[in-house]
Amino acid sequence: MQDDFKDIVTRLLQDVDTPKLKVCRLEAKRIKKKYTPREVFNRWRSSDEGRQWKKEQFERIKGRCPDCRYILPSAEHFCIDHIKSVRDYPDLVIDPKNLRLLCGPCNQRKGATNISSVVAVCEIFNTESNL
Numbered sequence: 001m002q003d004d005f006k007d008i009v010t011r012l013l014q015d016v017d018t019p020k021l022k023v024c025r026l027e028a029k030r031i032k033k034k035y036t037p038r039e040v041f042n043r044w045r046s047s048d049e050g051r052q053w054k055k056e057q058f059e060r061i062k063g064r065c066p067d068c069r070y071i072l073p074s075a076e077h078f079c080i081d082h083i084k085s086v087r088d089y090p091d092l093v094i095d096p097k098n099l100r101l102l103c104g105p106c107n108q109r110k111g112a113t114n115i116s117s118v119v120a121v122c123e124i125f126n127t128e129s130n131l
Contacts, residue, residue, distance in 0.1 A: 037090035044094045045080060054080060057101045067106040079107040 009028070044050045058075035065072065072078060078101040084092055092098040 037086050037093040041082075041086065041093045050080075050094075053096065053099070054078070054101065057099075061101060065103040065106055066100065067102055067109075070103060072103055075101070077104070078102065079104050081107045081110075 045054075054075050058078060063071050063073065065078070081100050081102040082089075082093070083098050083100060086093050089098065
């Protein structure tokens with residue numbers, strides 16, 4: 001239903017070209033951007049529900065990154081990772097089954113080409129967290 005509405009609005013916007021319509025197009029773009037999967041995730045992550053989820057996951061993994069196994073002192077040191085990418089699976093953007101906590105370097109590693117630098121950063125995190 002939502003897709004049908006988008007199609008109708010898109011066709012209407014293409015058919016008519018007035019100054020008022022141009023303003024409406026800009027507003028539509030602004031609204032559309034607000035509801036991109038990444039924005040939806042960012043709002044959830046900052047919400048009470050998202051912060052509670054992160055805290056519970058931190059306790060569940062006992063502060064240890066599931067990938068590199070380094071221990072970090074608090075949930076704030078972890079990133080929320082999407083197991084299936086936001087780009088390929090936008091409908092899973094806030095599905096808890098598609099989320100996990102990883103340390104920053106491990107989360108970035110998914111796109112990194114220099115794995116040794118990621119390991120070095122993990123070692124620094126681990127050293128600092130165990131001081």
